[in-house]
Amino acid sequence: MFKIIAVSNKSICPFNYIEQIKKIVYSKVSAIIIREKYMDDCEYRNLLENIYNTTKKETKIIPHNHIKIVKELKIPYIHLSYKNFHENIKNLEYFNLIGVSVHSISEAVFAEKNGANYITCGHIFKTQCKKNLAPRGTEFLKSVVSSVSIPVIAIGGINQFNINKIKETGANGACIMSEFMKSKQPSELFALLNKNLNNI
Numbered sequence: 430m431f432k433i434i435a436v437s438n439k440s441i442c443p444f445n446y447i448e449q450i451k452k453i454v455y456s457k458v459s460a461i462i463i464r465e466k467y468m469d470d471c472e473y474r475n476l477l478e479n480i481y482n483t484t485k486k487e488t489k490i491i492p493h494n495h496i497k498i499v500k501e502l503k504i505p506y507i508h509l510s511y512k513n514f515h516e517n518i519k520n521l522e523y524f525n526l527i528g529v530s531v532h533s534i535s536e537a538v539f540a541e542k543n544g545a546n547y548i549t550c551g552h553i554f555k556t557q558c559k560k561n562l563a564p565r566g567t568e569f570l571k572s573v574v575s576s577v578s579i580p581v582i583a584i585g586g587i588n589q590f591n592i593n594k595i596k597e598t599g600a601n602g603a604c605i606m607s608e609f610m611k612s613k614q615p616s617e618l619f620a621l622l623n624k625n626l627n628n629i
Contacts, residue, residue, distance in 0.1 A: 432580075436604050437462065437464055437465060438464065449610065450463075456615040456618070461488060462528070463480065474498045474501075478502065481502070490506075491507065496521075505524055506525070506526040509530070527546050528546065529545040537550065546580075567595070570595070580601035582603065583598070583600045587604070587608075589621050592605075596626055
């Protein structure tokens with residue numbers, strides 16, 4: 430089954446952030462990556478504790494970076510930037526699910542060889558988050574998919590109108606940030622994305 434994964438970004442959320450996270454979790458996404466790269470360790474720890482203490486766990490809640498904090502909180506999942514993954518390969522034995530963000534075939538192959546369970550690959554389409562960088566496109570995504578055997582999740586500019594193009598590349602899923610963070614009804618958005626994928 431093609432997975433839909435949400436990615437958080439407090440800076441673009443127009444609603445109460447924690448309540449929006451809860452709504453996204455309840456929408457039945459496969460997972461949500463808590464990617465707040467501008468938070469320091471203390472702020473990020475408080476955020477994770479808040480989310481984990483107030484949100485049901487059927488949906489995987491995957492921390493991003495902050496390895497020490499995630500270990501201290503005994504969370505077995507983590508998603509890492511390629512740089513953090515490369516620098517901490519020997520410190521990741523604790524985790525039973527490791528995701529890595531990659532931006533090239535060589536990074537994808539390295540991540541797989543060194544223990545990543547899945548990779549996110551982007552950015553695929555034009556996005557406001559990286560408005561000064563050209564998207565890599567679906568042909569690039571296809572080449573990454575064919576280069577590794579672990580799941581490849583696309584990221585960058587994905588929405589209800591282009592998500593099927595991601596599925597057609599053979600990718601295993603899509604990460605979506607802006608649409609989920611700005612949606613008044615994440616459950617309805619999830620249903621619409623699934624409908625366009627013919628998942629339901």
